[in-house]
Amino acid sequence: MTTCREIHDFLMTWLDGELEPAVNERFEHHIAACSCCNNYVDSYRKTVELGRTAFDPCGDAASESTDAAEVHPPLPDELVQAVLAARRKASPPGDGA
Amino acid sequence: MSPETEQEPDQVALLARLRAGEERAYADLMQLAGPRMLAVARRFLRADQDAEDAVQDAFLQAFKNLDRFEGNAKLTTWLHRITVNASLMKLRKQKRTHEVNLEDLLPRYGDDGHRDRLVPEWTESGADVVSVGETRAAVRAAIDRLPDSYRNVLLLRDIEQLDTAETAELMGLSINATKTRLHRARQALREILEPHFSKEVSA
Numbered sequence: 483m484t485t486c487r488e489i490h491d492f493l494m495t496w497l498d499g500e501l502e503p504a505v506n507e508r509f510e511h512h513i514a515a516c517s518c519c520n521n522y523v524d525s526y527r528k529t530v531e532l533g534r535t536a537f538d539p540c541g542d543a544a545s546e547s548t549d550a551a552e553v554h555p556p557l558p559d560e561l562v563q564a565v566l567a568a569r570r571k572a573s574p575p576g577d578g579a
Numbered sequence: 580m581s582p583e584t585e586q587e588p589d590q591v592a593l594l595a596r597l598r599a600g601e602e603r604a605y606a607d608l609m610q611l612a613g614p615r616m617l618a619v620a621r622r623f624l625r626a627d628q629d630a631e632d633a634v635q636d637a638f639l640q641a642f643k644n645l646d647r648f649e650g651n652a653k654l655t656t657w658l659h660r661i662t663v664n665a666s667l668m669k670l671r672k673q674k675r676t677h678e679v680n681l682e683d684l685l686p687r688y689g690d691d692g693h694r695d696r697l698v699p700e701w702t703e704s705g706a707d708v709v710s711v712g713e714t715r716a717a718v719r720a721a722i723d724r725l726p727d728s729y730r731n732v733l734l735l736r737d738i739e740q741l742d743t744a745e746t747a748e749l750m751g752l753s754i755n756a757t758k759t760r761l762h763r764a765r766q767a768l769r770e771i772l773e774p775h776f777s778k779e780v781s782a
């Protein structure tokens with residue numbers, strides 16, 4: 483018999499479709515009959531989705547953009563200059579010419 | 580989202596200029612990829628200065644290894660991996676002082692394998708939050724409460740969208756340990772978020 487704890491422990495394996503068929507069937511039986519596990523599965527899925535979107539640049543759902551370069555502020559100029567200077571120092575132009 | 584193997588024409592042209600050593604191309608690459616790289620570094624490193632240092636390290640490493648970049652990935656995807664790596668290296672150098680024990684964040688069970696309390700149903704958007712922006716801020720704060728070794732795996736897999744093998748390599752873990760850690764991190768995050776999303780009025 484499958485306990486709630488086993489369901490919770492192997493939930494990701496189940497969601498990834500990596501359980502043995504027989505175990506898989508027991509899992510689905512348990513979840514269908516247990517409201518606690520049902521809520522757990524649902525809230526686990528929501529948690530993953532919330533994590534996935536937590537760092538999306540803007541809180542405005544209307545401005546969904548896939549082009550990340552457009553939504554992030556440009557690099558600070560001092561940083562750009564520092565990198566360029568460090569690069570020139572690492573490999574001076576005309577080196578080896 | 581386009582497949583990662585698909586090269587964008589402007590990135591191909593830029594790569595050619597970089598390989599030719601054109602000075603202006605370095606600045607162009609920073610303008611193209613830099614903003615996203617800084618956003619990535621900020622997820623791992625809490626202080627702005629550390630995030631900027633990681634981006635600097637990442638660019639210098641990229642410039643040095645340009646001839647090792649294989650054209651089968653997008654230039655920006657390659658830079659993303661280098662940035663993640665540079666951020667983790669930087670993070671490893673600083674030890675967090677007040678790390679919580681993950682066990683304290685995980686669900687508890689009785690001897691019969693039942694939860695110690697009922698698992699409530701969750702609302703769609705969060706009961707006590709008024710906007711998407713607030714929800715996201717609450718989730719970010721919750722992720723930040725996870726111990727670094729769990730938080731990093733969650734960031735790499737669920738947010739940076741690296742696969743299990745890549746994550747395992749970056750973290751120096753086995754595939755199985757990486758999977759377990761991701762699952763535990765999600766479980767702990769679920770527990771932290773529950774009070775915000777539970778349909779029952781908080782007791």
Ligand SMILES: [Zn+2]
Nearest residue numbers: 486516518519
């Ligand atoms: Zn159950």
